[in-house]
Amino acid sequence: MARMIFINLPVKDLERSKAFYEAIGFRNEPKFSNESGAMMVLSDTISVMLLTHDFYSSFHTRPIGDTHKESRVLLCFSCDSREEVDRIVETVAANGGKIDQSPKSEAEPGGPMYGRDFEDPDGHQWEPMWMDPAFAEQGAHPVEEAAGA
Incomplete structure (x- = not known):
């Protein structure tokens, strides 16, 4: 299996960010999206994870x-x-x-x-x-x- 890259980005407004990335050609993957985050697919091996600030902060203790x-x-x-x-x-x-x-x-x-x-x-x-x-x-x-x- 090819290695994949998942870029995790904190976002203030998840719906606005999803619409922005869809407009420039990323595809939302609903199987890995919910009210706290959205997987936006750029290619078969690269995806961007748009994460609300609360959800992003659950992965570490450093400030955004x-x-x-x-x-x-x-x-x-x-x-x-x-x-x-x-x-x-x-x-x-x-x-x-x-x-x-x-x-x-x-x-x-x-x-x-x-x-x-x-x-x-x-x-x-x-x-x-x-x-x-x-x-x-x-x-x-x-x-x-x-x-x-």
Whole structure:
């Protein structure tokens, strides 16, 4: 069986967060959703667990950070094309998220990598990105050489 990743995110308004993630292409899995949490499926191996603050807090004793003020994690996922990156980010903007918050933009026309970023309604940072398959086969070395490493 392939390994799976379950990203657990605390959310203030579960229904609002479910609607937001569904709008940008995640699928809700009702078998693992209730009034305290919702499983949102991105792919066969990656899901996001949206958990109310009370339920999230039942897993540990540390306070929930304010992701609108502090960065906790940057979640990056691959897309099949530049157009898909743009479609997702524009859908985020239309559904209450903040887009293009990063001072570093990888949205260079014609480059081998293309990424944009967004924040969900709870301030969690995401980056949909596309990478030219030929560039990906070369690995990181061309990036290092271009940076003068």
